[in-house]
Amino acid sequence: ACDYLDQAELMQRFGIDRSAAILSGASASANPGQLTAGLLSVAQARGAEIASPVEITDLAETGDSAALATREGGVLTAEQVVFCTGYEFLPVMESRAHRITSTWALASRPRIARPDWLDRSLVWEASEPYLYFRSARDGRIIAGGEDMDDPEAYRDPARLHAKARRIALKLRNLCGIEIGSPAYVWAAPFGNTSDGLPIIDRVPGFSCAHAVMGFGGNGITFSMIAAQIIAARLSDKRDPDEELFAFR
Ligand SMILES: Cc1cc2nc3c(=O)[nH]c(=O)nc-3n(C[C@H](O)[C@H](O)[C@H](O)COP(=O)(O)OP(=O)(O)OC[C@H]3O[C@@H](n4cnc5c(N)ncnc54)[C@H](O)[C@@H]3O)c2cc1C
Known part of the structure; x- marks a missing residue:
């Protein structure tokens, strides 16, 4: 729920001189460093292995798994890969949008x-x-x-x-x-x-590689949506919202 504050109410309650404002109760704040460290430690406690720093420079699909080349010349393999590269788009997914x-x-x-x-x-x-x-x-x-x-x-x-x-x-x-x-x-x-929505989709030409990129200024909201869409996809289900975030 949110309230519309007109100029007088905005000034009276917040001392801000603007023509109007929207006051909503749906936001939250967090220390991003602590939030990330907390998420990583929960993932580790559930069995995830963290390798860092590693830069992935190439990707190939071999049968039903993916092979990832690292900058140092190593190769990692995985049944499924999810690239969460922020504002750095994968070369195969460079987009004019x-x-x-x-x-x-x-x-x-x-x-x-x-x-x-x-x-x-x-x-x-x-x-x-x-x-x-x-x-x-x-x-x-x-x-x-x-x-x-x-x-x-x-x-x-x-x-x-x-x-x-x-x-x-x-x-x-x-x-x-x-x-x-x-x-x-x-x-x-x-x-x-250009439309303010991230890209949450399969990497074109790959069946076991996914990309989650381009959150703009809404990482908290879009990362949750991406987690739901990718988790559904990995369990062979379809999220009803997935088309909104298709590669374009
Ligand atoms: C100034 C600013 C303010 C913001 N304010 C908000 C806010 O108030 N609320 C909000 O919800 N969001 C906000 N955001 C957005 C939010 O910070 C991002 O959406 C979020 O950090 C994205 O997280 P991520 O893990 O997906 O990507 P990132 O945090 O960008 O991490 C991606 C990582 O992938 C690595 N990487 C890229 N390519 C490769 C590769 N080939 N191999 C290995 N690693 C690679 C990068 O080095 C990077 O470390 C803000 C962003 C900025 C810049």
Whole structure:
């Protein structure tokens, strides 16, 4: 369920001066490093073997299994392979529907003065470019956005600091949060498909290789959908939503 807040209610409850907002209860936040470590340790406890670092450079199907070549010259075999390569598309699945942009983010020092509601809310301003922010348990503010339609812009160190200043200024203007100089700043390539949906499908020409790629900014939601679709496929079942995410 979600509520529509008009300008007056948005100002009264959150002190934000914008024409309207949608307030929904369906989001959650997590520390991504801890979340990933937790998932890997559960997988390990259930018998998964973790090999890292390994770069896969080639794939071939041999009878009813797959052979994977590694950068170091080794070969791994598996009955089924699932490539979860993020924004790096497999060469056989390069797609014109996928494009790489640049994005920036920062984390402030701990214990920044902030409105009480921010510790219970995640904020996304759907402007162009967008702004998102939340607080962390130690009172840091994590904020980001300022995307540019350029796959290389994130490499520019001067731009990194200019973008961080801009994000900090937007935070101050939107809800009066003063973060001073950030403790950390990042820039990264960011991949998006033209329709906003990821690709969750078989690798073309292979029966035992699958790919899960191109989550855009919605990794938490799409990874769950991908887990359901791929798990169904590996058990010879069909997920009713699978066509939405077919390779295109
Ligand atoms: C700035 C930013 C903010 C975001 N905010 C959110 C958010 O608020 N909410 C949300 O849900 N999502 C968010 N996302 C998206 C989310 O982070 C991603 O969707 C998620 O991390 C994807 O996870 P993954 O494991 O599928 O891929 P990744 O985490 O990208 O991991 C893929 C891995 O595969 C490796 N790899 C690639 N090719 C090969 C190969 N040939 N051999 C071996 N390894 C290979 C890569 O090196 C990488 O380590 C954000 C992303 C960015 C960049």
